[in-house]
Amino acid sequence: MPIQFILTLISGIFIGGVGGYLGTLMLSKKMSVVAGPLAHLALPGVALALIFGFSISLGAFPFVILGAILIWILEKKTKLPMENLAAIIFASGVGTALLILPIGKAEEALVGNITKITPQETLITVLLGLLVFYIIGRIYKKMMLMNIYEDVAVVEGVNTSLYNLLYLLIIAIVVALGVYLVGGLITAALIAVPAASAKNISKGLSGYKLAAVIFGAISAAGGIVIAKFVELPTGPLVIVFGAILFLISVVFHKKAY
Amino acid sequence: MNNALLEVENLNVALDGEKILENLSFQVEKGEILTVLGANGAGKSVLLRTLLNLLPHEGNIFWHQKQKVGYLPQGLNQLRVKNLPLTVSDFFGLKNQVPAEEEIKSFLKLVGLEEDILSKRAGSLSGGQFQRMLVAWVLISRPNVIFFDEPTTGIDIGGGETIYSLLHSIWEKEKLTIFLVTHDLNIVYKHSTNVLCLNRKGHYCFGAPKEILNPEMLKQIFGAEIKLYEHH
Numbered sequence: 001m002p003i004q005f006i007l008t009l010i011s012g013i014f015i016g017g018v019g020g021y022l023g024t025l026m027l028s029k030k031m032s033v034v035a036g037p038l039a040h041l042a043l044p045g046v047a048l049a050l051i052f053g054f055s056i057s058l059g060a061f062p063f064v065i066l067g068a069i070l071i072w073i074l075e076k077k078t079k080l081p082m083e084n085l086a087a088i089i090f091a092s093g094v095g096t097a098l099l100i101l102p103i104g105k106a107e108e109a110l111v112g113n114i115t116k117i118t119p120q121e122t123l124i125t126v127l128l129g130l131l132v133f134y135i136i137g138r139i140y141k142k143m144m145l146m147n148i149y150e151d152v153a154v155v156e157g158v159n160t161s162l163y164n165l166l167y168l169l170i171i172a173i174v175v176a177l178g179v180y181l182v183g184g185l186i187t188a189a190l191i192a193v194p195a196a197s198a199k200n201i202s203k204g205l206s207g208y209k210l211a212a213v214i215f216g217a218i219s220a221a222g223g224i225v226i227a228k229f230v231e232l233p234t235g236p237l238v239i240v241f242g243a244i245l246f247l248i249s250v251v252f253h254k255k256a257y
Numbered sequence: 258m259n260n261a262l263l264e265v266e267n268l269n270v271a272l273d274g275e276k277i278l279e280n281l282s283f284q285v286e287k288g289e290i291l292t293v294l295g296a297n298g299a300g301k302s303v304l305l306r307t308l309l310n311l312l313p314h315e316g317n318i319f320w321h322q323k324q325k326v327g328y329l330p331q332g333l334n335q336l337r338v339k340n341l342p343l344t345v346s347d348f349f350g351l352k353n354q355v356p357a358e359e360e361i362k363s364f365l366k367l368v369g370l371e372e373d374i375l376s377k378r379a380g381s382l383s384g385g386q387f388q389r390m391l392v393a394w395v396l397i398s399r400p401n402v403i404f405f406d407e408p409t410t411g412i413d414i415g416g417g418e419t420i421y422s423l424l425h426s427i428w429e430k431e432k433l434t435i436f437l438v439t440h441d442l443n444i445v446y447k448h449s450t451n452v453l454c455l456n457r458k459g460h461y462c463f464g465a466p467k468e469i470l471n472p473e474m475l476k477q478i479f480g481a482e483i484k485l486y487e488h489h
Contacts, residue, residue: 027341145351148337151311155328156353199342203378205350208342 005228007122008115012220014129015114015174015181016190016238020216021136022174023195024209025143025167034071034168037090039175039187041067043097043109046184050105055121056113060184061176067093068168076161097184112183112235114224125177132173139163144205181220182235193242194219197249215245260286261321262402262434263308268316270300270307277303281316283453283463290428290435292445292466295455296479301438302331304455305404308436324402327395331406331438335387339380345390346375349397356397364393368423388420396427406438417441421448445470454478 026035042060049059067089074085101109117125146153146160154160171191178187198211222245223238230237263285270278277300285291293301306312309328338348349361356364362372368389374382382390388408395403405424409417425448428435437449445452445466452469454462456478462469 141351144343148341148351149330149333151306151309151330152328152333154311155309155326158353199340202342204342204344204376205347 004115004117005224007117007119008234009221009224011117011122011125012114012181012224012234012238013217014126015177016194016216016218016220017213018129018132018136018216019174019178019190020194020198020212020214021133021209022170023191023193023216024198024212025136025140025147026191026195027144027147034086035171035175035191036188037086037093038064038067038071038168038171039178039184040090040097041093042175042179042187043093043184044100046109046179047097047101047105050109051100051102056109057121057124057176057180060179061172063093064172064175065169068172069165072165072168107233108183110183110185111233112179112181114181114234115227117180121180125180128173128177132170135166135170139166140209143167182238186235186239189239189242190216190219193239193246197242197246200246200249200253215242215249219245260288262287262289262324263321264317264319265308266317266319268307268314268318270303270312270314272303272312278307278314278455281455281461283461285434285436285451287434288432289450290425290437290448291451291453292449293436293438293453293455294440294442294445294478299455299478301455302406304453305406305436305438309404325398325400327398327400327403329388329391329395329403329405329408333391335380335382335384338378341378341380343379344376345379345382348379348390349394352394352398354398360397361393364397365390367396367427368393369419385420389423392420392423392427396431400433402434402436404436407440408437409439409441424448442470442475 042064045059045061045063046056047059049056071085071089074080078085097109142153142158142163145156146158146163150160174191175187178190182190194215195208195212197215198208202208202211219242220238222241224234226232226241227234227237261284265284266282268278268281269276281304293304295301303312305328307314308318309326310318346358346361349356358375361375365372365374370386370389370393374386374390379387379390392408408420408424421444424435424437427433437444439445449466451464452462452466454469454474460477462474462478
């Protein structure tokens, strides 16, 4: 097996797995609408990276972090509904990207270029993946309680403002990594789809988390392997493969209680 | 010996520029059940949330000693966790300090639930079961103060009765202080030490239920004739 394929597979599995794990926290409506616009906000960064020839995650990351902090501040200040803020940020991100993106490079920005990942980038992806896994594990219970009822979380001693910020930063890292795998347009699916499939088949929390990580990793690996044999871009194949797993999970969906 | 737990002086709370509570003062002693009474929109939940330091306010809220607080808000019911892959056991696992399984079982028993409920999904419980589970969830941290905001919303009459009797028996055993919001006047008579009534015009009353709850006062609070049956 060529080394490039192995690197692609390793980073894909890490990004898919961590995306699935993060997705399990996106249960409330408020949270699930954040990942999409953040990913689109990555697009201008990706465009800049392609123009100046540096790594697209490196380009995406500052934009996504900035977007995360912007959403955090805007929500605190304006009290506008998250959906509203999301729409504004989504449009600005895509709009800016379309202004500066060289048309010849559009495909790479929109659907990713994981098959060109370098050994250094793979290493960074693996390390960041592990870090995010660790942080999500640490904040998981508290985030879940906040999702269910924020006031109760506050009374239980959770610093909700800090946790919201941490959470947005994690989304930013995962989105920046996701841009590698599937591009800036459909990154949100990387986070949303595996968790949805996992939710269909799990009764309790631990099974749900585990299933989402596995679904995420399998989607990534499946898409990458299929792309090796057919002449189609990897990113969209990863998402479509994940969507097929989702359909299968619907069939196996039982009332687990 | 001074038994005061909480002193509130000239409390003012405004939300989005609208005054909700104005110059409210009262005191709560250890071991009391204080019922907050009032029409919809009078600021009952706002008062509870303010006392919990969840809302900005002016005036003094002084707690004697640091209290261990439990809170059951009005909106937290089984619908909140419906369709979440979250068992009752997982739900207890969300606490800051995760209790041991044996302890959870004994608290479930205390609130009249079977232990096999632990492996059921929290969202699949009935309204009454979920409320009981929440009572256990709050009590297991051994708070000395509980805030209980309309615990029987959406529960049938019998279910509501048992929740209150349950709270009352735990209150007697554990020497808790309870802040209770309810519309149910019978409950007020049966279970509370003091009543604080709020109405939208900024009139307040405070005292033992038998002293202050007369038809005239109720008319002031709720704005309509209300028939009152005294219970003993």
